[in-house]
Amino acid sequence: MAETTANSDAASSEPAQKRGFVQSLEIDIRLLGMIAAFIVICVVFNLLTGGRFLTPRNIFNLTIQTVSVAIMATGMVFIIVTRHIDLSVGALLATCSAIMAMMQTAWIPQFFGLEIGHPMIPWITIIIGIAIGTLLGSFQGWLVGYLAIPAFIVTLGGLLVWRNVGWYITNGQTIGPLDETFRAFGGISGTLGAQWSWIVGALLAAGALYALMAARRAKLAHQFPVKPMWAEALVALFAVGGILGFIAILNSYQVPERVLQRQFAARGEEVPEGFTAAYGLPISVLLLIAIAVIMTVVAKKTRLGRYIFATGGNPDAAELSGINTRMLTVKVFAIMGALVAISAVVASARLANHSNDIGTLDELRVIAAAVIGGTALAGGVGTIYGAILGALIMQSLQSGMAMVGVDAPFQNMVVGAVLVLAVLIDTIYRKRTGDR
């Protein structure tokens, strides 16, 4: 007893000078592992496809295909961290999508008398859609938190219910075309263009630098040890380089000539000689970035986030500390519902219409993304950036295999195997490092 105390104290009070390269950077090793896995996947597929995988066009497509699942995965982190599960997200997405499709094409024009194409329609649709998603999420959270029905059962029921509520609302029909402004949230039909992309990129880079500086200043103010300046600079360099590099890649994806011709023809003009335009940052990706930042702040810097992780770590301790864990469950599921509704906007806008099978199997992709991203099903552990990276890894695998020409059944087999393998590696890693 006394020995172990002495040992552990000695280990922790060891002077900070003898730290390794990675420790000095103070970066999550799990994050480094995921980034490495992602890079390996990209490089391998790039070789297999003869350089077609890492083109600006494919990277652009990859990001917009990832957004919907990634947005939901950030919410799933909170759900799994609090030791719950949500199997209903794909089905709930279909219900939200169906409601929003019907609102903009039928209900608002019929009952509010706004003509199709009225500029208010997409915004009313989105606000009501998110409100409904939040409400349905809270309802499931209430069933779990207050009525103590296991989340697995509530959301398994929800999977059947919401899938078919969506079907009932639309009579199983495909609803479209969706409003043009609404479709701008889908990806390729709503991008910022080169100039605005650079502006946003610069703002993001400045924000990242400020966050790093503020963290260092807070530590210095209380005379806590800080990492060496070179490590700080290296992290900053990677952050800024990553952000601006990403923008540069998206900006180098040129709008094809015939698309430009169509755009100009619609205005009755000719395409000027030598005119080119870049797509730049899609609005949907900007939306994902905003959600990622907000969710990270919630997780790390708010009481709500602290209670979510405390409850996941030890529900009894959380309850005894005066945290209302039942209400917390409702809040976590409400956040999930809101994010599902936002994903519904992105997913249906990307397809330009609502189809009956939208979001099918998304629950599994979302859970897999969160788990590959290091969220522990035992609760208490998980990160937002991990879940987004997990979604990106899954999507890269899937599109990469499609590009290489792997048959569809094999694609899903590989993705399934990768999920199991990722958890195995994580389990071994945790055992080695003595983490829980």
Added chain:
Amino acid sequence: MAVAETLESPKPVDRSGTPLVDLRDISIAFGGIKAVNQVSVDLYPGEVVGLLGHNGAGKSTLIKCLSGAYHKDAGEIYINGEQATINNPRDARRYNIETIYQTLALADNLDAASNLFLGRELTNLAGLVDDAAMEAETRKIMGRLNPNFKKFSAPVSALSGGQRQSVAIARAVYFNAKILIMDEPTAALGPQETQMVADLIDELKRQGLGIFLIDHDVHQVKNLCDRAAVMKNGELVGVVDVDAVSVDDILAMIIAGKRPEHLS
């Protein structure tokens, strides 16, 4: 145990005023079994009352009615002479009741500061959790309670039993508890850390806190407590002044469920 030698005997407890806590006729049953049956115990400021009994005697159950973890079936709780309604741990906190549980009530995945401030986080002007300020406060109080404590950024799962216990005690001390419930606070500790807890209890007594101490160790209760309340099979055997009885007397109460003859 080194407790006996160092503990100076403090001045006797003044029991003339209103009791800090007055538990009256508390009963609670689980599926027909009366875990606690009409038990009454009181606690005065600056007093340590030990709760003794076999496993399953009902001492932890009784005290959980005060800490809000259980809901009593019958009986009343008076805090400073006023009837108190305690339905959950949040209510208990409002009455400045802090509990240090036998199964350490810490979130293993969070660090010491997050645990110390759990449920009462310090926030900055923007309403965001101020980790740096909380860590600074934690360093201050741990410097007082357990100067050897260094692992401020590690999750508490990486700490030893004593280190974890000092986090739990620091939580109670930091938030100015008036009534402290300690459920076997030294069960997982080595001799040195037990001494640390004993000194701390003495210090808290001097500051006028009332402490309920649940313990199995009769010697410890005799050393640390002013009175001992012994329970058996959910019923109160008796409350005795520890200076008026011997260790054997207390043991007889625990085992036979009878008050010592010279007192009855």
